[in-house]
Structure formats: C-alpha cells, structure tokens
Amino acid sequence: MSIDSQTAVVRRFNRSYTQRIGVLEDSFLGMGAPLGTMRLLFEIGTHAGTVADLRDRTGLDSGYVSRQLRRLTEDGLVSLTSDPADRRRRLVELTPLGRARWDELEARSAERARALLDPLTERQRDRLARALAEADLLVRSALVTFETVDPLSDGARAAVEQYVAELATFFPFDPGEPSEEDAAEFRPPSGRFVLAVDDGAPVACGGLRDLGDGVAEIKRMWVHPGWRGAGLASRLLRHLERTAADTGHTAVRLDTNENLKSAIAMYDHAGYHRIARYNDNPDATHFFEKPLT
Amino acid sequence: MSIDSQTAVVRRFNRSYTQRIGVLEDSFLGMGAPLGTMRLLFEIGTHAGTVADLRDRTGLDSGYVSRQLRRLTEDGLVSLTSDPADRRRRLVELTPLGRARWDELEARSAERARALLDPLTERQRDRLARALAEADLLVRSALVTFETVDPLSDGARAAVEQYVAELATFFPFDPGEPSEEDAAEFRPPSGRFVLAVDDGAPVACGGLRDLGDGVAEIKRMWVHPGWRGAGLASRLLRHLERTAADTGHTAVRLDTNENLKSAIAMYDHAGYHRIARYNDNPDATHFFEKPLT
DNA sequence: TCGATTCTCTGACTAAGGTCAGCTATATGT
DNA sequence: ACATATAGCTGACCTTAGTCAGAGAATCGA
Known part of the structure; x- marks a missing residue:
C-alpha cells in the first residue's frame, strides 16, 4: 500500500470516527456545568496536585483555571488547601461529592463506548476491539x-x-x-x-x-x-x-x-x-x- | 473477549487517538478565520448547494449560517446567487479564492494524517492502515x-x-x-x-x-x-x-x-x-x- | 387573487472560553 | 534585611458560538 492510500485510510477513518461520534467530549455535557469546568473536574480526579500542576497538564491560562476552581469549590466538588511545603501553592483535590461526579463522568464515557459496540454481533465486536487495540499500539508508538x-x-x-x-x-x-x-x-x-x-x-x-x-x-x-x-x-x-x-x-x-x-x-x-x-x-x-x- | 474488556479497548483508543491528536479540527485553525467559519467553508467546498442544504448538513441555526456566509462573501471566499428556479433560495458556491483556501484545508488535513504515519516503518504503516480500515468498516456498520x-x-x-x-x-x-x-x-x-x-x-x-x-x-x-x-x-x-x-x-x-x-x-x-x-x-x-x- | 408558507436575512441577546495586567502573599538568594 | 522571583487570585476585557423573534421577499395552494 502506498503512503498516499495509507494517508487516505487514516483520513477516512478520522472522518467517520471523530466527526460522526461525539467521542469523549459529549460525556462532559449535560452535567449541569459547562464543558470546560467538567473537563477540569475530570483532570483533577485523574490526578490531584497543585494548581500549577493542573495548568501544566491542561495548558490553560492561570486566571481561567483560578476562576474554574472557584466555581468548582463553590459547588462543593473540589477542595483547595494550601501546600504545607510552600504556602504560596494550593493543593487541589476532589471532595467526596466531586468524586461522585467524576465517577458519573467515567460511567458516561464507558456507556458511550458501549453504545458503539452494542449494535454489533459478538464476532464483529471482537474484530473491532482487536483492530482498535492494534491501531492504538501503533498510533501511540508513532x-x-x-x-x-x-x-x-x-x-x-x-x-x-x-x-x-x-x-x-x-x-x-x-x-x-x-x-x-x-x-x-x-x-x-x-x-x-x-x-x-x-x-x-x-x-x-x-x-x-x-x-x-x-x-x-x-x-x-x-x-x-x-x-x-x-x-x-x-x-x-x-x-x-x-x-x-x-x-x-x-x-x-x-x-x-x-x-x-x-x-x-x-x-x-x-x-x-x-x-x-x-x-x-x-x-x-x-x-x-x-x-x- | 468480554464486552467489558472490549469497552475498555475502545475507551483506551479514544483517549490516545482523539485526546492526543488534534485530529481534524486543528486543521481548521490558524487560517486567519475562526474555526466555525472555516468549517462552513469546508462544507461548501465539499458540496455546493442552497443555504438550506448547508444548514441541513451542518445542523446550524439559520441566523448563524447567514452571518457566517456574509463574512465569507466579504472575504471573497464564497459567492451567493439567487436560485433561478426559486428566487427565495440562494445558491452558495466557492469563488476561485475560496477554492484555493479549501485546497489548503485539504492539504493540511492530509499532512496531519501523514504526520501520524511518518515516524513509522513501512511495515508498521501498513499494519496501521489495515487496522484503521477494518475499524472504519465496523464502526460505520455499527x-x-x-x-x-x-x-x-x-x-x-x-x-x-x-x-x-x-x-x-x-x-x-x-x-x-x-x-x-x-x-x-x-x-x-x-x-x-x-x-x-x-x-x-x-x-x-x-x-x-x-x-x-x-x-x-x-x-x-x-x-x-x-x-x-x-x-x-x-x-x-x-x-x-x-x-x-x-x-x-x-x-x-x-x-x-x-x-x-x-x-x-x-x-x-x-x-x-x-x-x-x-x-x-x-x-x-x-x-x-x-x-x- | 389572497392567505399561508417558505427561504433567507437582520437585530438583539446570551453563555462560554479565554487573555492580560496587576495585586497579594510567600519564598529564596545574597 | 532586602531585592527579586514565584504562586495564585481578581477585575476588565475580548472573541466565538449560538439562540430567538421577527421582517421582507418569493412561492404555493385553493
């Protein structure tokens, strides 16, 4: 297969996969808070740490993150405590309520993946899982x-x-x-x-x-x-x-x-x-x- | 493979593929116009037609599309003519300049797909293309x-x-x-x-x-x-x-x-x-x- | 021919997402 | 002790994306 037809395959896949399935993003919607806020909640739940840490991982602006965190703390989803090692820093963590919301996000995301598999027969599901696992390994290695x-x-x-x-x-x-x-x-x-x-x-x-x-x-x-x-x-x-x-x-x-x-x-x-x-x-x-x- | 592990594969793939590669969307950025405008330009270039046609395919609001079209015509990328068959309707087409911009979008998108393949060896490229083609067929059929x-x-x-x-x-x-x-x-x-x-x-x-x-x-x-x-x-x-x-x-x-x-x-x-x-x-x-x- | 409908456009409005400069409190090097 | 740097917060501001209620022109059905 030539590189051009390989490129065409990748593009075709991108179109049908990412354009037609609102893959991960949509899981963050309809949770009563805007998408950006939920995304941040998800990020905190995946790995707690300092505010700077969070900024680094998401690439977001300092002021923007600060405001989002205020909203999340006001909603009781996140707790901010100053870092004893350096009291300028603030440690961000999920509250139990925040963890519950995070779990909900996880569940939605899993549900979405399942909805894709659902109409397929067992054999097709297996083929899809194998193909995606292979693609995943190769994409990551690229x-x-x-x-x-x-x-x-x-x-x-x-x-x-x-x-x-x-x-x-x-x-x-x-x-x-x-x-x-x-x-x-x-x-x-x-x-x-x-x-x-x-x-x-x-x-x-x-x-x-x-x-x-x-x-x-x-x-x-x-x-x-x-x-x-x-x-x-x-x-x-x-x-x-x-x-x-x-x-x-x-x-x-x-x-x-x-x-x-x-x-x-x-x-x-x-x-x-x-x-x-x-x-x-x-x-x-x-x-x-x-x-x- | 159980449905749960299949779901896990899909989610893992989603994460590494859609989160880490700014797949198609980013091709629309950095073209001097906002993303939404470029997306519409792309849609028009893919298939010209009436305004209603365009709205149907994109699912966008009538007023919003109208405004975007005005911007595109002001920039000389799109031409609007009233449909001789029904003069309430307006036909949307790319101007030669608009076509040039569209070609640029196409080229960017292809380049992005190629950048994914580039670091791989020929054998790996082939494996990836095959895996994605298989996944594409199955996803579409789902x-x-x-x-x-x-x-x-x-x-x-x-x-x-x-x-x-x-x-x-x-x-x-x-x-x-x-x-x-x-x-x-x-x-x-x-x-x-x-x-x-x-x-x-x-x-x-x-x-x-x-x-x-x-x-x-x-x-x-x-x-x-x-x-x-x-x-x-x-x-x-x-x-x-x-x-x-x-x-x-x-x-x-x-x-x-x-x-x-x-x-x-x-x-x-x-x-x-x-x-x-x-x-x-x-x-x-x-x-x-x-x-x- | 008249009223209803369709197609597009316009104005007014909103929320989300994001940038920037400057502020305060804390830490660090000399 | 002092200047300097860093972490996070705040207010002011901007663009983008999108909604909604009409207005005006053209078309369609009876």
Missing part, C-alpha cells in the same frame, strides 16, 4: 519521541530500574546502585543515553558507550512490556545506530543472553552478525556487531 | 440504521436499481421499470421494504412479501459492495426475519442463483435449509427456508 538525556536523570533511572528488574527474572542479575563513574561512560562527548518517552513517561531506553577503534557499544536497551510488538525496539535500535554514527563511530557492538530469544531474533533481522566474545561480561552468551555505513 | 420505507420511495428505488445492475452482471436480468402493483406486495400490512441507511445514503436493502400459510419471502436483498465483509448482510437478514415474525409469519423462504456463492454460504450459515423449488423464477437455482421461532 507519538513516542526519542530524547538524549543524562544517564542519572529521573527518567533514565526509572527506565534502567525496570530493565534491571526484568533481566533479574531471566538470570541472577544485580548491578547495584547506579554510580557516577558508570554513568560517565554514557555521557557526551563519546557516549549517549537515549530515552523513548510517551506522554512524559519513559517507555524504552538504550545507552551507547565508546569501546575505542571507532566502535560503540549498545547497553541497557529495554522496551516496556506493554509496548512490545509495535516495532518500537527496531526504531530505538536504528536511532541508536544513527546516534553512534553521528558521534564518529563506524561500527556498533552489543552482547546479550541466550534467554532473550526475541532480542536475538531482532538483532539477526536488523543486519547484525555474530562475533566472538569481546568482553568478560559473565551474563552474556551472544555477541553481535554491525558496521555503520 | 451506525447503520434499518428503516422500513415505501418500496417506491427514492431511497428504495436507488437501492433496487443498484441491486438489479449488479445481478445483471451475473446473468441476463431485466425486471423493467418498478410497477405500482409489484410495489404493493412489499407494503404493509403483510409486506415490508427495509432500507439500511448510513449517513442518509442507502447501503443495503431487502423486501418481505407474503406467500400465504404464514410464510414470508425475502426478495431483493442487496448490500453495497463497499460494505461487504462487515457483517451487514447478516444483520439485515436477522432484521428481516424479526420483521417477518412481527407480521405474523412462522417461516421465511428465499431463492437465489448458483452464481451468488457468498450469499448461499451466508444462508447456510444463518440456519436456512435447502428446499425444493417453490416458484417458477427462471433465474433461481437454489431455494431456502428457515422456521421462525
């Missing part, structure tokens, strides 16, 4: 961005932690606390640490360090379990290769463990060839290299 | 409504015309002009003609007529070619059976031609059993019956 970050930044630490926890289920593995000298290897000029971010949350990572002789090594490559099967690993791998080339390397190496079957299959498929052991990593059983053009 | 109409109404005639044209590609078939006496069989009290409508356009049809002895016959069942594979035919068949039962019948019969393989497979699958020839239809080769519980 929106993932790769960022070069410091290996000791919060995001990087969170990702590596999950990577370590997961490896530990395959073989005994405990690299201890992340150290400053270890992190230095993954910093510029010769190293990099790349984080794949979806909506602010890290969903994949990978580090590059210099081995000398124009060779870079890929380490700590990990993809969030919920994101596998969408081709994110391949995209990350290609991104790391390009980054290695940009930092003046002519080849990349990596090692892995025989238990990580799908990783090995991916390296084979991505143009890596197997080489002899090039380090003394006791956990590694397979060693790969790929020349960078 | 929104199709069945209406009992007069067999000589515009919609019914349009559908039957397509049905006839299509049968004629399988074997010589020409029933001539639709006659009043022929139509009478498909009218209440004992007959019905059912039209499946998507967004105002007929996409499938089927007629019921009384054969006596509590038996109804299904005739002229047709599904638009673009709608096959979505289970619409099965839904229509079930709807016709229910209608036959509601009008006091205890069984339905139908005949078909050996060349219509998929129709025969569907009848077999839907609980019909083959019976001996029950009429002298020269085009029919296969005869079916199903008891109605």
Whole structure:
C-alpha cells in the first residue's frame, strides 16, 4: 500500500470516527456545568496536585483555571488547601461529592463506548476491539519521541530500574546502585543515553558507550512490556545506530543472553552478525556487531 | 473477549487517538478565520448547494449560517446567487479564492494524517492502515440504521436499481421499470421494504412479501459492495426475519442463483435449509427456508 | 387573487472560553 | 534585611458560538 492510500485510510477513518461520534467530549455535557469546568473536574480526579500542576497538564491560562476552581469549590466538588511545603501553592483535590461526579463522568464515557459496540454481533465486536487495540499500539508508538538525556536523570533511572528488574527474572542479575563513574561512560562527548518517552513517561531506553577503534557499544536497551510488538525496539535500535554514527563511530557492538530469544531474533533481522566474545561480561552468551555505513 | 474488556479497548483508543491528536479540527485553525467559519467553508467546498442544504448538513441555526456566509462573501471566499428556479433560495458556491483556501484545508488535513504515519516503518504503516480500515468498516456498520420505507420511495428505488445492475452482471436480468402493483406486495400490512441507511445514503436493502400459510419471502436483498465483509448482510437478514415474525409469519423462504456463492454460504450459515423449488423464477437455482421461532 | 408558507436575512441577546495586567502573599538568594 | 522571583487570585476585557423573534421577499395552494 502506498503512503498516499495509507494517508487516505487514516483520513477516512478520522472522518467517520471523530466527526460522526461525539467521542469523549459529549460525556462532559449535560452535567449541569459547562464543558470546560467538567473537563477540569475530570483532570483533577485523574490526578490531584497543585494548581500549577493542573495548568501544566491542561495548558490553560492561570486566571481561567483560578476562576474554574472557584466555581468548582463553590459547588462543593473540589477542595483547595494550601501546600504545607510552600504556602504560596494550593493543593487541589476532589471532595467526596466531586468524586461522585467524576465517577458519573467515567460511567458516561464507558456507556458511550458501549453504545458503539452494542449494535454489533459478538464476532464483529471482537474484530473491532482487536483492530482498535492494534491501531492504538501503533498510533501511540508513532507519538513516542526519542530524547538524549543524562544517564542519572529521573527518567533514565526509572527506565534502567525496570530493565534491571526484568533481566533479574531471566538470570541472577544485580548491578547495584547506579554510580557516577558508570554513568560517565554514557555521557557526551563519546557516549549517549537515549530515552523513548510517551506522554512524559519513559517507555524504552538504550545507552551507547565508546569501546575505542571507532566502535560503540549498545547497553541497557529495554522496551516496556506493554509496548512490545509495535516495532518500537527496531526504531530505538536504528536511532541508536544513527546516534553512534553521528558521534564518529563506524561500527556498533552489543552482547546479550541466550534467554532473550526475541532480542536475538531482532538483532539477526536488523543486519547484525555474530562475533566472538569481546568482553568478560559473565551474563552474556551472544555477541553481535554491525558496521555503520 | 468480554464486552467489558472490549469497552475498555475502545475507551483506551479514544483517549490516545482523539485526546492526543488534534485530529481534524486543528486543521481548521490558524487560517486567519475562526474555526466555525472555516468549517462552513469546508462544507461548501465539499458540496455546493442552497443555504438550506448547508444548514441541513451542518445542523446550524439559520441566523448563524447567514452571518457566517456574509463574512465569507466579504472575504471573497464564497459567492451567493439567487436560485433561478426559486428566487427565495440562494445558491452558495466557492469563488476561485475560496477554492484555493479549501485546497489548503485539504492539504493540511492530509499532512496531519501523514504526520501520524511518518515516524513509522513501512511495515508498521501498513499494519496501521489495515487496522484503521477494518475499524472504519465496523464502526460505520455499527451506525447503520434499518428503516422500513415505501418500496417506491427514492431511497428504495436507488437501492433496487443498484441491486438489479449488479445481478445483471451475473446473468441476463431485466425486471423493467418498478410497477405500482409489484410495489404493493412489499407494503404493509403483510409486506415490508427495509432500507439500511448510513449517513442518509442507502447501503443495503431487502423486501418481505407474503406467500400465504404464514410464510414470508425475502426478495431483493442487496448490500453495497463497499460494505461487504462487515457483517451487514447478516444483520439485515436477522432484521428481516424479526420483521417477518412481527407480521405474523412462522417461516421465511428465499431463492437465489448458483452464481451468488457468498450469499448461499451466508444462508447456510444463518440456519436456512435447502428446499425444493417453490416458484417458477427462471433465474433461481437454489431455494431456502428457515422456521421462525 | 389572497392567505399561508417558505427561504433567507437582520437585530438583539446570551453563555462560554479565554487573555492580560496587576495585586497579594510567600519564598529564596545574597 | 532586602531585592527579586514565584504562586495564585481578581477585575476588565475580548472573541466565538449560538439562540430567538421577527421582517421582507418569493412561492404555493385553493
């Protein structure tokens, strides 16, 4: 299928899906308060926090949010308390009444989704759910961005932690606390640490360090379990290769463990060839290299 | 998959798709005119016509549309001429300048769809396009409504015309002009003609007529070619059976031609059993019956 | 031909959504 | 202690989107 016909499919879908079904928005209507107010209530219920927090997430104006919050507190749906840590700040929370309204919003939204499925037969419902799940995974992965970050930044630490926890289920593995000298290897000029971010949350990572002789090594490559099967690993791998080339390397190496079957299959498929052991990593059983053009 | 987890999939998709991508709407922004005005421009460019026409399609207030049109004419994007057939009416058309703006909207919308596909690999793009095409077909088919109409109404005639044209590609078939006496069989009290409508356009049809002895016959069942594979035919068949039962019948019969393989497979699958020839239809080769519980 | 109806336009009005400058209270760096 | 910065609030103001009740012209039915 050409990119033009793919584009046409996306546009056609957009039209029939978003134009003809008042998808989420309408759930916020008819609740006795204007849409914007309800949207804010929904946002607070999803994640309480400070006013600034709320502004950041919604992208709304300070004055506007302030007024909406006043309305919500007057209606008894939201409570504002000053933050003991910094008394300029105000903490926003739902009251029990507000929580009840939030639940109602949730229920309406679910009802709306159900109304879409309702006229379909069981088989069609299943087909639709499968198609949307597949589309969801791909759409989300299209929106993932790769960022070069410091290996000791919060995001990087969170990702590596999950990577370590997961490896530990395959073989005994405990690299201890992340150290400053270890992190230095993954910093510029010769190293990099790349984080794949979806909506602010890290969903994949990978580090590059210099081995000398124009060779870079890929380490700590990990993809969030919920994101596998969408081709994110391949995209990350290609991104790391390009980054290695940009930092003046002519080849990349990596090692892995025989238990990580799908990783090995991916390296084979991505143009890596197997080489002899090039380090003394006791956990590694397979060693790969790929020349960078 | 249970209906609850299917609902969850739909909601999750809605969130990532509609909330995070400013799908179509945003294409209308930043064009120097407010969103509503641009939306109307888009609608006019898609299909020119009278003002009332435009109001019907958009569901907007008469005064509101009138004002928007004035703005668009002042900006030189739209031309208003009175309809020679009825000089109360006004015909709305895009000027060349308006057409240029419309093209720009189209281009933006296509660009937006492309931006979604762009970061993906060719294989992922293909998977996404396939998933969305499947979802589109199913979503649209969920929104199709069945209406009992007069067999000589515009919609019914349009559908039957397509049905006839299509049968004629399988074997010589020409029933001539639709006659009043022929139509009478498909009218209440004992007959019905059912039209499946998507967004105002007929996409499938089927007629019921009384054969006596509590038996109804299904005739002229047709599904638009673009709608096959979505289970619409099965839904229509079930709807016709229910209608036959509601009008006091205890069984339905139908005949078909050996060349219509998929129709025969569907009848077999839907609980019909083959019976001996029950009429002298020269085009029919296969005869079916199903008891109605 | 006359009254009713239809089609479009206009004026008056409203609510929602949003922007901006400035205010007060609190926190922070020197 | 002082200047400076930050968090949230308030008042004034604006545009957009939309509603409603007619007015005026054209058409239709009897």
